[in-house]
Amino acid sequence: MNTDVIPVSILTGFLGSGKTTMLRHLLGQPEFARTAVIINEFGEIGLDHELIEASEDSLIELQTGCLCCKIRTDLAQTLSDLLRRRDEDRCALFDRIVIETSGLADPAPILQTLMTDTTIAGRLVLGGVVTTVDAVNGAATLEHEGISQKQVAVADRIVLTKLDLAGLAKSVLLRRLEEFNAGAPVLAANHGRIDSRLVFSSGLYDPQTKSTDVNAWLAEEAHGHARARHDADIKAYAIVRQEPIQAIALTLFLEALAEHCGDDILRLKGIVNILESPNRPAVIHGVQHVFHPPAWLDRWPSDDRRSRIVFITRRVSQGWVEVLLEAIGEEVADLPVYR
């Protein structure tokens, strides 16, 4: 039985943004051969799965509704079944899973399912969020579709499609993407063709090296560059701390965020220097009010031992987050056990 940790990447993007076309080309690349694909289609008649050429036993279509709102349990069950078939050698051996969402899906609940379902947690790790954006219509879609904004805001990689048709629209779109998510590298797909290594190397866990790459995962914003986004409601920023954080302070901090911000924490990810665990940093990850239990790295990935937490939020100010962490840390430090 093969019980490796398997990364799950989420391929999202608004309707018509080229997700399926890109996935079809990716599946033709040797690096992508050992990939199981789950396609979520919205509507009575699914077509996307017809456009994907993959071995039948590693392609699953979820047709009962939109992943984000109806079938989270279906997704967990599907993943669980897929793992069982793999463990029992009843399907082609895969070492990566890609979930293609419907164009109208909010990726946040899907991320939450991956983080919280007990039947799959421990076997699967988030491999990153890849968002396709149509270079022709993308700027207008971002202007009018809240779901599109969210799909871009939570992305680890953004892939532009239909660039050959975009003309001047490309520069406008790039500015908008910079405003919504400056931390995510923007790649280009040529009629769906793109190097899979560029697209799906965005997660915390790299299946090629079987190691974690926290710095790549946290991306640019973790290095202290706060970004104001075009939509004044959505902001990305990083909290950086030189001093270690007490374990209980981190717990209280995350609980307070979940309690008071709830759905307005679109995404949170970070590496934290825990006072009680100086040599093994904690990797934290949250989507809206759901936080994954910390994962403990075996060692620091670099000499940089600062705590760095990236926030993508809606109407949650950096000032409040900063003072919340500082005040909790000071209060905890005043406890007899820490004095």
Place this chain on the structure above:
Amino acid sequence: MSWAPNDLARELLAQSLIAWRVAGSVERASDGALVIGGIRKDIRIDRAQPHLMFRWMVTVDGRKRGAVSLVAVLRQVREALDPGYAANRVRIAVAPLVPSQ
């Protein structure tokens, strides 16, 4: 930590009002307590007496309740300001705070 609520606690409350979109202000009373003004309730935050199990006392319209932490203070203040506020306080999993060696 000094006896009266410190400036960081005051700053946290002030920033929290902004975050919650409550038009109020946090002032310091002559005895050092923090008082939230500009709202329809009287809210006052004191440090609890040392012999009590609480660290803070939150008084809302004369009713005094203990709070074990600043996080609990925030919860009580927000509940007082927003009766419809339903805190997300479900916590199910018990996970180690530090890694097992």
